[in-house]
Amino acid sequence: MIAALPDIELPHGDSPELVLVQATPAERIESIKLNSTEWKGPLDLDSYIAREETLLQQRLTKNRLSCWVLVDRREPEDRRTILSSCETYKKAAMVARGGKLENALAHGVGSVYCRPEFRGKGYAKRMLQELSKKIDAWHTEGDRGERPLFSVLFSDIGKRFYAQFGWKPHPSSHFELPSIPKEEYSSAAIATTLPEIRTLRPEDVQRCMCNTDVIQKEREVLRKASLHSSGPKVAITPDFDHFSWHWAREEFYSQKIHPGREIPTTKGAGDDDAKVYCAWNRNFGSTPEENTLYILRWVYNEPSSPEETEKTVNAMAAILRRAQLEAYDWNMANVTFWNPTPLLEIAVALLDPTAEIVHREKSSIAALRWSGNPEEQVDWFCNEKYAWC
Numbered sequence: 001m002i003a004a005l006p007d008i009e010l011p012h013g014d015s016p017e018l019v020l021v022q023a024t025p026a027e028r029i030e031s032i033k034l035n036s037t038e039w040k041g042p043l044d045l046d047s048y049i050a051r052e053e054t055l056l057q058q059r060l061t062k063n064r065l066s067c068w069v070l071v072d073r074r075e076p077e078d079r080r081t082i083l084s085s086c087e088t089y090k091k092a093a094m095v096a097r098g099g100k101l102e103n104a105l106a107h108g109v110g111s112v113y114c115r116p117e118f119r120g121k122g123y124a125k126r127m128l129q130e131l132s133k134k135i136d137a138w139h140t141e142g143d144r145g146e147r148p149l150f151s152v153l154f155s156d157i158g159k160r161f162y163a164q165f166g167w168k169p170h171p172s173s174h175f176e177l178p179s180i181p182k183e184e185y186s187s188a189a190i191a192t193t194l195p196e197i198r199t200l201r202p203e204d205v206q207r208c209m210c211n212t213d214v215i216q217k218e219r220e221v222l223r224k225a226s227l228h229s230s231g232p233k234v235a236i237t238p239d240f241d242h243f244s245w246h247w248a249r250e251e252f253y254s255q256k257i258h259p260g261r262e263i264p265t266t267k268g269a270g271d272d273d274a275k276v277y278c279a280w281n282r283n284f285g286s287t288p289e290e291n292t293l294y295i296l297r298w299v300y301n302e303p304s305s306p307e308e309t310e311k312t313v314n315a316m317a318a319i320l321r322r323a324q325l326e327a328y329d330w331n332m333a334n335v336t337f338w339n340p341t342p343l344l345e346i347a348v349a350l351l352d353p354t355a356e357i358v359h360r361e362k363s364s365i366a367a368l369r370w371s372g373n374p375e376e377q378v379d380w381f382c383n384e385k386y387a388w389c
């Protein structure tokens, strides 16, 4: 157990003795224990630690995750007090500038934490200042291919705190539709007008949503956009590892919360004819109201005629309805998806003309820090839930 310094000995947040270092394995577990009060949700402490270990083994994060701790350099390594902590994840990304696209490295930042009794002393601020310096140093000095061009985080404490260190807020909106039981759907008039769609298993998501054509299409979107306006166009590459990571999380929870039930195998839905697909995951919260089926990502072709538009929108609406049924089946309160496109707005209106888009001001604010010129206006593409960590 790493003892906390008595309050009187706590260093100032701007003390030159404070350093941000990679946590030892024991410190990583200690930081998970500390932040469990905030993030373990319905899990007990041991299960929460086991969840973190399970997630660490996923391809998205294995050997790509670093846990950072802010400590006083005067304390011995095996006994130093964790003043604040966070994690960074290396992520594959795409960046287009001036019509040229490159595969790039980005970082995700997560689990920013300071224990309650140490709050308000400037430790989180200092940690993020030090982390920014490290990211900038990796950007300018790292080995080629290891230089992060940008980093992202998802703030649950509004837009201002992280902006002071360069993580600028980006569009953070969503639709939230209620879960619905099958009987209610079957009796609704719209049920007869929507196309038949199918559910997707992991291998279907991989084939329909993560194939090279889909990724190549996104690359082209970024590249073309970069011809028409200055400033980098960026995306976290929507590869299969992201989906697997979210599913490892939901499967961990479902085994704990529904031990008698098979783990969920339905991971999305799609319409092969309209070529519209989505992948989802179930997010288990502390209360049933917090249970949310998140649509991680949509894939579809931009329609080029009114007929194609109608077909695409109908497929989207049918997929959303299927998601609402799936949510009900797993005791989720709602279906949520981020940053809807105009076509998705039309699809939602078909299902519920009163549904309103929510612009978040406090939680899950997508924020991006460009490692190059801070004056450049960066456009974030594919800003959907899959990129959350």
Ligand SMILES: CC(C)(COP(=O)(O)OP(=O)(O)OC[C@H]1O[C@@H](n2cnc3c(N)ncnc32)[C@H](O)[C@@H]1OP(=O)(O)O)[C@@H](O)C(=O)NCCC(=O)NCCS
Pocket (backbone or CB within 6 Å): 013, 038, 084, 111, 112, 113, 114, 115, 118, 119, 120, 121, 122, 123, 124, 125, 126, 154, 155, 156, 157, 158, 161
């Ligand atoms: C957010 C957190 C890391 C801040 O740690 P801290 O060491 O107290 O932060 P500092 O003392 O360096 O800075 C405090 C600043 O954080 C801001 N802040 C803290 N909690 C906040 C919240 N819930 N909403 C908005 N701002 C918040 C304060 O307004 C203050 O800003 P100011 O200096 O401009 O007045 C800490 O409160 C915490 O661990 N909270 C629970 C976990 C969490 O929400 N983490 C962030 C996830 S995105």
